[in-house]
Amino acid sequence: MSEEPKEEQTDSQEESKKEEEKGITIKKEENIQEWYQQVVLKGELADFSPVKGFMVIRPDGYAIWQRIMDYFNIVLKEMKVKNAYFPLLIPESFFKKEAEHAEGFAPELAFVLRKDDEKDRLAIRPTSETIMYDSYGKWIRSWRDLPLKINQWCNVLRWEVSDVKLFLRSREFLWQEGHCVYATEDDCEKDTKKVLDEYKRLAEELLAVPVLSGKKTEKEKFPGAKTTYAIESFTPEGKALQLGTSHNLGQGFARVFDIQFVDKNEDEKTPWQNSWGISTRMIGAIVMQHADDKGLVLPPRVAEHKVVIVPIMFKGKDKAVLEKARDIRDKLKQYNPILDDRDEYSPGWKFNEWEMKGIPIRIEIGPRDLLSNQVIVVRRDTGQKQPISIGNVGKLVNKLLNEIHVAMFTKAKDFLDSSIIEVEDFETFEKVMKSKKLAKGLFCGKTDCENQIKEKTQGTSRCIPLDEDKKQGKCIHCNADCDTIIIFGKTY
Numbered sequence: 001m002s003e004e005p006k007e008e009q010t011d012s013q014e015e016s017k018k019e020e021e022k023g024i025t026i027k028k029e030e031n032i033q034e035w036y037q038q039v040v041l042k043g044e045l046a047d048f049s050p051v052k053g054f055m056v057i058r059p060d061g062y063a064i065w066q067r068i069m070d071y072f073n074i075v076l077k078e079m080k081v082k083n084a085y086f087p088l089l090i091p092e093s094f095f096k097k098e099a100e101h102a103e104g105f106a107p108e109l110a111f112v113l114r115k116d117d118e119k120d121r122l123a124i125r126p127t128s129e130t131i132m133y134d135s136y137g138k139w140i141r142s143w144r145d146l147p148l149k150i151n152q153w154c155n156v157l158r159w160e161v162s163d164v165k166l167f168l169r170s171r172e173f174l175w176q177e178g179h180c181v182y183a184t185e186d187d188c189e190k191d192t193k194k195v196l197d198e199y200k201r202l203a204e205e206l207l208a209v210p211v212l213s214g215k216k217t218e219k220e221k222f223p224g225a226k227t228t229y230a231i232e233s234f235t236p237e238g239k240a241l242q243l244g245t246s247h248n249l250g251q252g253f254a255r256v257f258d259i260q261f262v263d264k265n266e267d268e269k270t271p272w273q274n275s276w277g278i279s280t281r282m283i284g285a286i287v288m289q290h291a292d293d294k295g296l297v298l299p300p301r302v303a304e305h306k307v308v309i310v311p312i313m314f315k316g317k318d319k320a321v322l323e324k325a326r327d328i329r330d331k332l333k334q335y336n337p338i339l340d341d342r343d344e345y346s347p348g349w350k351f352n353e354w355e356m357k358g359i360p361i362r363i364e365i366g367p368r369d370l371l372s373n374q375v376i377v378v379r380r381d382t383g384q385k386q387p388i389s390i391g392n393v394g395k396l397v398n399k400l401l402n403e404i405h406v407a408m409f410t411k412a413k414d415f416l417d418s419s420i421i422e423v424e425d426f427e428t429f430e431k432v433m434k435s436k437k438l439a440k441g442l443f444c445g446k447t448d449c450e451n452q453i454k455e456k457t458q459g460t461s462r463c464i465p466l467d468e469d470k471k472q473g474k475c476i477h478c479n480a481d482c483d484t485i486i487i488f489g490k491t492y
């Protein structure tokens with residue numbers, strides 16, 4: 001077993017005080033909002049900005065985003081979607097072309113103040129449909145130009161909140177937005193749904209965050225879209241968190257932006273379009289879902305460093321320990337391990353630090369371990385420790401990383417599944433909303449009815465699950481005949 005040198009650990013009271021301040025001081029169950037903020041700040045994922053409503057993404061937070069980008073760029077390539085970049089500023093007149101879109105985004109637009117632009121003010125993009133489709137109108141001529149599939153990774157600005165919830169809500173955030181044009185409705189719808197499936201896979205297989213996926217109601221759909229699909233996670237706070245949307249835009253934008261193509265019979269046709277996006281909010285979902293009272297718990301597949309090696313060093317014996325630790329580091333190269341050989345900190349201090357940063361696996365090695373040719377392997381998600389002979393470390397780490405992913409996903413999935421309560425009447429529905437769970441039941445889909453539900457319970461429709469069978473019955477709120485099952489919940 002590994003041992004900690006006592007004289008170093010109780011070095012001074014100052015150090016233990018430092019340790020205390022450094023750790024997370026609020027429990028997740030006590031005050032999840034404050035706990036969340038501490039985990040993000042102390043885990044060094046993000047920081048507040050001097051400009052209200054904005055956030056700074058620090059390197060450890062950006063590394064997660066980078067992994068998400070790397071993963072999704074492969075998906076884009078498989079779907080034959082190409083990356084490009086469009087301007088940050090959009091003429092106000094572009095927004096006015098599509099009425100619903102203009103109305104939906106009007107409250108969130110921020111304009112650049114310049115005297116010479118007064119005739120047509122320039123807005124900072126809240127999303128890029130309009131500016132991209134202006135170009136598409138010029139580029140698309142014939143059926144040979146289709147499908148046109150373009151994505152951009154960029155920032156967007158939505159002037160809606162002043163209270164930042166790091167990663168979850170801020171005026172500016174990073175995202176990808178895909179914008180494709182198709183000759184047929186069928187191709188467009190197929191890809192719109194394919195993207196939804198890819199988003200679900202990304203959330204579940206990369207981030208270990210289980211999601212609901214389905215269609216949005218009329219009230220909740222994207223302004224200007226024909227149909228909106230979305231994935232949503234469910235946080236331990238009892239709130240649904242929309243993590244990605246995929247919109248079938250129909251032909252509305254093509255008409256107003258004059259996107260036309262000549263088909264094989266030389267006939268002029270209007271194409272079909274979709275747009276879809278995921279954002280840095282994903283990082284917030286990881287924290288909300290998995291982090292604990294000690295700090296971050298990174299899902300192994302998205303963790304930049306999957307292993308941290310902490311040598312337990314005693315004077316006179318540290319050379320051999322360090323040598324072995326370096327050996328192990330080299331052996332585990334593919335997991336990008338950190339070897340924490342700083343001698344100004346005690347092992348205990350280091351354990352706390354890496355636990356707070358959520359590194360999935362910690363390997364401890366001390367002089368006594370060296371004698372028995374073993375190391376101690378510790379899981380971040382469960383805290384479970386096990387000794388393992390040095391020769392088997394590589395194999396075990398690989399196996400453990402997979403086990404950790406599965407365990408984290410299963411725990412979150414069980415929570416999600418057990419939070420969905422089937423309801424048949426409004427009294428039960430109200431109780432479910434009050435108890436911060438998700439209600440699943442028949443709903444008429446009318447915006448008026450949905451507005452009333454929101455007023456009475458603060459619950460909003462989250463999605464219409466696509467794999468759910470239709471069922472004849474009455475709307476849980478207005479009693480109208482209907483056949484569609486919808487999931488309701490509170491949201492951010």
Ligand SMILES: [Zn+2]
Nearest residue numbers: 444449475478
């Ligand atoms: Zn109704």
